[in-house]
Amino acid sequence: MVSLNSSETSNSHISVRELHKIYKRGSESIDVLRGLNLDIEPGEFLAFMGPSGSGKTTLLNLIGGIDVPNSGTIVIDGQRIDNLSSSQLTHWRSRHVGFVFQMFNLIPVLNAFENVEMPLLLTRLSKAQRRKHVETALELVGLADRMKHYPRQLSGGQEQRVAIARALVNDPSILLCDEPTGDLDRESANEIMGLIQRLSNEQNKTVLMVTHDPVAAKCADSVLHLEKGVLIEAVSPPEA
């Protein structure tokens, strides 16, 4: 169960304390996150909503280790990640986090199989072992028959499913989704959300999703609102 604004130490899967993030734009400093506190249990599916500039994506980036806070702590599975070096963060990220982007961000010159295999190239798995993992991941998202297809040969929904397979292939404990349905039509968006929900339930992945789509948010266990860098109370998913 997610809890906000606790200042006590926690044994949660993800624990954020007094998180601050400031961006500089020329001479101007922008407080994007202002002392945010958050605890997330394993297997939770959280949606973050809020106006543009409220800090949703920034929070995701910090938890995912692709940015570092100005102050505060982030503890994931008992490990502090806010004080890791760049190379340590990179290594940690490759093992613990899967990312799903709004624009899919597939490599256009690689086919679906090769795109999904990209994270596995960083491991010591043999070619045969990598193949097995990739095939499993693509089967999971229902694209086993599209392995040799290039992104340009796939629909938007299929591309996003390949991206999800890529995010899962290393079996991370956390799946971070930044507007995963933002570039999809309604039908494809529903398919993707159904897939993410299923993955969260069946594989016990902790899913954190940023969205402006109330229909997508409805699939989450809880919805958190951010406004001006501060978390508002958790609510049940809104009615679509």
Add this chain to the structure above:
Amino acid sequence: MKYLRLIYANILRKKMRFFLTIGSFGVALFLFGILVAIHNGFYEGINAVEDNRLIVRNKTSLLVFLPYSYKAKIEAMEGVEYVIPSVWFAGVYKDRKNFFSQFAIETAGWAETYPEYAIDKDQWSTFAMDRQGCMVGKALADKFGWKVGDRIPIEGTIFPGAWEFNISGIFEGNKKNVDLNQMWIRYEYLAESIPFMKGQVGWYAVKANHTDYVNSLISRIDGEFSNSPAETKTEPEKIWMIGFAKQMGNINLILISVGGVVIFTLLLVTGSTMAMSVRERTSEWATLKTLGYGDGLVLGLVLGESFFYAFIGGAVGLGLAWLFVSNGDPTGMMGGLFALSAGNILTGIGLTLITGFFAGVVPAVSAMKLRIVDALRRV
């Protein structure tokens, strides 16, 4: 090796860019190969020259003759083993474009003075006994299909007339870099056929007993004939050959300048290509970093692409240069020395890889330093 697929797929992303970049490398390395072959043509023969050989020529100019009478005086000097009178003949075989070196020589002491040539003794004896005889290099014989015993016509230019010579023998080289595109005729035949050549020579080749005598012989020979109507300039044959090449201009400077400009241009072109290619893929680099690809790996991937272009383009260019040079010197002036050695090819490969590195290093560092959040925000 497992990242080769990504590198390969990326460089083939835009076929036109791929072929133009490969083409740039190819043209540059082809030119490099030709320039090196030209350099070899002018300078490699120098390496085959013996260190104890001197050339004595007229101090005024190589075009001015020396008296034949100097031979006996030089032979009498301490440290001199052989003195060979020689004249530049410069005839034409059938067509002016069939240029090759022709020298009128005395045979006595020649083989001992020029040990870099492999000469059959019987053939040499035939040449020594036939005033109309000639010796031809194997490359020349192969080029024109000449055999021992053939009678070949040469149209005189410096020494006008329709000349004919009997091929007494075909010589090869005892060292590499020996010019086998030469023809030697008998000095005696020239002197008796051309009245003004009687008692005159173009230059003397002097073999010293030992390299220790070289410096003293230079001063003694020039000293002997100073203040005479035909003063001499004596120098080691290597220096003489270098000076001969320099008459055509500072070959080395020209080759280095042209080669340098070509490689620098290639660097700029390829650098620009790599920079554009990296900039176009900002989101992909950010995605790879998000997936866990570290800074070092990203640097390596970009440099890998640059090296790929360099290696393929360089191989194409050097391969074409080697094929071109294998057909021989199109001008006919440099003979068999217009060639590329294995060492030259390796140098070319090294140069192309170095160019690939410098062309790719700036974009590679740029990709390496890319901040994920900034790059993703740009998309």
